Amino acid sequence: MNLDIIGLIAAILTTSAYIPQTYKVIKTKSASDFSWIWLIFMAVGIFLWFIYGLLLKNIPLIVANGISILSLITIGVVKYVYRQSKDIC
Template sequence: MAIDITLVGYGAAFCTTCSFIPQVWQIIQSRNTESISLLMYCIFVFGVFLWCVYGVVVKDLPLIIANLVTLILAAIILAMKLRDTISKAKNSSLRQI
């Protein structure tokens, strides 16, 4: 019995996409992004965006869905990290005054 390779794609998409949910949940609950690398998430979000574009061009639905959901989840983490980084920079500059 041959397995449809598209099912493998959907399975991979499901696993890799769902792997971000615990991280997003933890960051939302704790409001702590201190251990997250800003540069890594900037590069990662851009890379996932490019994967989305690629998926649209080649018309690969598992690739599009997985990367679109991953893009949203990673962008949430990036937005919270940027907010914390900007807030800390402002607080640091205010203390110096």
């Protein structure tokens, strides 16, 4: 079996886990359940995986982490735009 197929299946499964959460955040206009620390750590970690994928020219890493970055950015934007004064962390 081609290793890229395993990578693509893993990428589809892990990346698609963000989709319902991102949809819910957009629909409810609330991301208060997400801490800023978690968002920042995840965004930096996924961005580094994205760069690693680019350096290796590995399509599964590039696609999965590119989509995940967009989801995290969306969640962060919603969290910032619709923040409440008590939403500090």
